[in-house]
Amino acid sequence: MGRRPTFDTAQVVRAARDLFWTKGYDGTALPELEAATGLARSSIYHAFGSKRGLFDAAVEDYLSAVVTPRLALLSGPDGPHAYFESLAHDLAATDPDRRGCLLVDAAAGPAAHDDALAAVVTSYRRRLFDALRDALAARGDHDADTTARVLTTMNIGALAIARVDRTEAVAIARAARDLAAPDVIGTGTPGR
Template sequence: MGRTQTFDTDEVVRAARTVFWARGYEAAALPDLERATGLSRSSIYHAFGSKRGLFGAAVASYLDEVIRPRLAPLTSAPVAPDALARYLDGLRAGLLRAGSLPATSGCLLVNSAGAPIGHDDEVAGAISGYRAELRAAIGNGVRAALPDRVPAAQDTLADACTGLVVAAFVLVRVAPAEAVRALDTAGALLAAGA
């Protein structure tokens, strides 16, 4: 007879997500995950199969609860003409919010791309999928803001803004002012209709 689960899976995954986001997969030790989740090692392994399984659940949670809600104004039709500018402003505010995970740790997936876990096929697929989702959302925002621009110009601007958002996530841990400047540059390019 199997064990009866006595914990809320979503709460456990969120707690683990915080540890992975702040420290990265490799530096998130099992004792840290046990403390954060309130589960024993055996319970973590029973519920998620492994630390890697728990990380996979944390990544899915991150996409569903953090990333997609922020991108929703850029992915739900109709996209408002100012949706991308508002997204960039909101991201800027988040990166400037002292002590917040975005301000101290950037993006869980962007960080994972540069870590050994990024070579895991499933994680690499999640990172690639996230980047494509981000690019598509930003592309929607560019088209809504600049509907009269030719598609090639819209695509170039969407690529530039996507690259600047990713750069901001990379930089925020070590150079917050430069991260904010990257977002300001994206906003300026959008405002100029570049």
């Protein structure tokens, strides 16, 4: 029988998630993971199988701790507007070392060559699109698919540009918020 881990797995995964979020998968070296998690390389490999295994655990944590709560905002009475207001606020207030989105960053890096990770990124984009479309349709948007596609693209664009230009990322999120306003959606004319 193997030894039981003597560390808090959730805490280790969160520490790794934050490092991957800041530096990306390719930019994170094993010695940095050792320092961030407090684990020796052998313990990382024993617990997670590899750096990639730890990254996969970090992505799962990101989905449950960051993505799911934000998507829950879309189920409220003013869902799309509230969602993008929250995104703009978080982009403006975020730690300058951790900008953007772990999954959007992965899409531009390792997901391009990794079918399993590409599936996770695609699933995230689909969850966002579906949640936006459903919220818009519930509010009576006459073309919820198109509006959701535009808002999804603006969301991903804001998260991608946040790495290099926080001001523009916030401006994109606020433009999406304004586009998602109840008096604009589905009419094609602001204020009607």
